[in-house]
Amino acid sequence: xxxxxxxxxxxxxxxxxxxxxxxxxxxxxxxxxxxxxxxxxxxxxxxxxxxxxxxxxxxxxxxxxxxxxxxxxxxxxxxxxxxxxxxxxxxxxxxxxxxxxxxxxxxxxxxxxxxxxxxxxxxxx
Numbered sequence: 770x771x772x773x774x775x776x777x778x779x780x781x782x783x784x785x786x787x788x789x790x791x792x793x794x795x796x797x798x799x800x801x802x803x804x805x806x807x808x809x810x811x812x813x814x815x816x817x818x819x820x821x822x823x824x825x826x827x828x829x830x831x832x833x834x835x836x837x838x839x840x841x842x843x844x845x846x847x848x849x850x851x852x853x854x855x856x857x858x859x860x861x862x863x864x865x866x867x868x869x870x871x872x873x874x875x876x877x878x879x880x881x882x883x884x885x886x887x888x889x890x891x892x893x894x
Contacts, residue, residue: 774806777814784817784824784850824854832864836880837872844880848887858884858893 782790797805817827828851835844851861861884869877888894 773814774810776818777809780817781813825856828854836868845883
């Protein structure tokens with residue numbers, strides 16, 4: 770594996786949780802393993818692999834973009850990751866507001882719904 774993959778794997782586990790990442794990699798097969806490897810290297814090794822933006826800010830950017838796209842399963846996963854990266858519930862609320870303003874109130878409503886679930890599970894609400 771490349772250095773970028775190893776760097777990406779470390780960051781992916783740090784943000785999403787080692788158990789989650791290892792389970793995804795373990796169930797990868799010949800069909801989707803190349804995607805798992807490329808995503809780990811590209812998204813996490815290249816996209817998250819420098820120090821230009823800190824992890825909490827990257828998490829908030831992800832929440833805004835994924836929320837705007839309406840990909841709520843991924844949003845929930847990244848909301849959990851945002852908490853691991855030190856993002857506060859107040860910052861998550863602000864990200865939900867931004868999604869509602871720029872992507873529409875229904876998208877914001879979905880973000881708040883998912884955030885509530887994540888924050889309750891984390892004992893933050």
